[in-house]
Amino acid sequence: MRSAKDFFRPLAAGAPQPLREITVRPSRMIHFFPAANEKMRSKVPDMAAQVDVLLANLEDGVPASDKEAARDGLVEVGKAWSATDTQLWTRVNSLDSPWALDDLTAAVTEIGDKLDVIMIPKVEGPEDIHYVDRLLAQLEARAGLEKPLMVHAILETAQGVARVEEICGASPRMQGLSLGPADLAANRRMKTTRVGGGHPGYLVREDPDADDAEAPRATFQQDLWHYTISRMVDACVMHGILPYYGPFGDIADTTACEDQFRNAYLLGCVGAWSLHPAQIPIAKKVFSPDPADVAHAQRVIEAMGDGTGAVMLDGKMEDDASVKQCRVIVDLAQELSARDPELAELYGFEGAAS
Numbered sequence: 526m527r528s529a530k531d532f533f534r535p536l537a538a539g540a541p542q543p544l545r546e547i548t549v550r551p552s553r554m555i556h557f558f559p560a561a562n563e564k565m566r567s568k569v570p571d572m573a574a575q576v577d578v579l580l581a582n583l584e585d586g587v588p589a590s591d592k593e594a595a596r597d598g599l600v601e602v603g604k605a606w607s608a609t610d611t612q613l614w615t616r617v618n619s620l621d622s623p624w625a626l627d628d629l630t631a632a633v634t635e636i637g638d639k640l641d642v643i644m645i646p647k648v649e650g651p652e653d654i655h656y657v658d659r660l661l662a663q664l665e666a667r668a669g670l671e672k673p674l675m676v677h678a679i680l681e682t683a684q685g686v687a688r689v690e691e692i693c694g695a696s697p698r699m700q701g702l703s704l705g706p707a708d709l710a711a712n713r714r715m716k717t718t719r720v721g722g723g724h725p726g727y728l729v730r731e732d733p734d735a736d737d738a739e740a741p742r743a744t745f746q747q748d749l750w751h752y753t754i755s756r757m758v759d760a761c762v763m764h765g766i767l768p769y770y771g772p773f774g775d776i777a778d779t780t781a782c783e784d785q786f787r788n789a790y791l792l793g794c795v796g797a798w799s800l801h802p803a804q805i806p807i808a809k810k811v812f813s814p815d816p817a818d819v820a821h822a823q824r825v826i827e828a829m830g831d832g833t834g835a836v837m838l839d840g841k842m843e844d845d846a847s848v849k850q851c852r853v854i855v856d857l858a859q860e861l862s863a864r865d866p867e868l869a870e871l872y873g874f875e876g877a878a879s
């Protein structure tokens with residue numbers, strides 16, 4: 526185990542000073558695009574204008590025959606990258622693959638000054654993060670980078686879930702975690718065949734009618750991901766990093782996608798992955814607080830004065846704890862408004878364009 530004192534010393538001579546706080550920037554959607562695809566790369570300036578995070582994907586979803594082309598595509602996109610408000614991330618191949626070392630080397634030494642975050646898939650425990658931490662420090666030193674890259678882990682193995690707190694606390698580079706429901710389902714031997722979302726077979730049924738055993742009984746579909754998302758959120762908050770829901774594969778089912786994203790938002794996630802342009806506005810809507818909630822939260826904050834005690838508002842008791850919840854909503858609305866003038870206007874914040 527490293528001593529707490531060593532935690533903020535660079536892991537290689539010449540590497541930048543480790544971060545003391547992660548930089549929190551809007552990241553309502555992490556938009557995936559296949560970096561090997563030339564047509565997709567030509568859309569990068571347009572996509573960058575619409576999303577908070579644009580992610581060049583090198584891992585699953587990219588055929589083995591395209592892995593080098595995807596890496597070259599990432600470098601091409603990074604070299605041309607000029608968007609200042611939008612973050613550029615990449616997802617490299619898993620650490621046990623033949624491509625991970627070259628992915629990390631190219632990402633850091635060729636475009637490390639343009640990248641914000643590197644997403645590492647299939648993280649099993651803190652040792653995976655320690656390996657990446659040291660390697661990134663060596664590569665950053667070689668590239669002469671002044672700012673350390675941040676690391677985002679995908680929670681998509683049973684072992685990763687069992688060790689989630691250790692993963693979150695493994696390095697000052699840790700920026701956040703995403704739930705990877707597709708790989709996690711496979712690894713856990715769940716009997717689903719989907720990329721995220723619910724399943725009609727996972728349900729509870731109401732009790733039989735005492736007078737009519739044959740009467741139909743209502744069923745209620747349950748949330749397959751509630752436990753894992755809640756566990757992930759707690760681990761992230763404990764370590765001051767950010768939790769995200771991952772992919773929703775049924776692109777045509779925009780309603781269920783919105784539901785899944787909203788469940789994650791309500792449980793504490795700050796964003797989700799968008800795999801297709803149709804999912805970008807869904808993530809934007811869901812992960813931006815509702816204007817009515819912002820207005821209500823502002824009223825509670827106003828009514829609570831110094832934030833202590835208890836008051837009645839619209840027949841409901843508000844106190845120190847509810848005002849803290851309201852501040853979460855208003856702080857998020859303000860943070861997002863700084864990037865999005867349309868939102869600032871919707872929320873009625875001062876200085877919003879009229």
Ligand SMILES: CC(=O)SCCNC(=O)CCNC(=O)[C@H](O)C(C)(C)COP(=O)(O)OP(=O)(O)OC[C@H]1O[C@@H](n2cnc3c(N)ncnc32)[C@H](O)[C@@H]1OP(=O)(O)O
Nearest residue numbers: 557558559565568572582585586707708720772800801802
């Ligand atoms: C479990 C996991 O690991 S999830 C992460 C891995 N998977 C991914 O990253 C998948 C990312 N998404 C994609 O590759 C694509 O969306 C696909 C393959 C799923 C579907 O692509 P298509 O069949 O082209 O979808 P569709 O025909 O609806 O596309 C409509 C338009 O949107 C574009 N488009 C589709 N996906 C994207 C995207 N992710 N980013 C930008 N543009 C996109 C298409 O190029 C097409 O553009 P055009 O009208 O100019 O021709």
Ligand SMILES: O=CC(=O)O
Nearest residue numbers: 681705706707708
């Ligand atoms: O990588 C994501 C997943 O769901 O698997």
Ligand SMILES: [Mg+2]
Nearest residue numbers: 585681705708
């Ligand atoms: Mg996966």
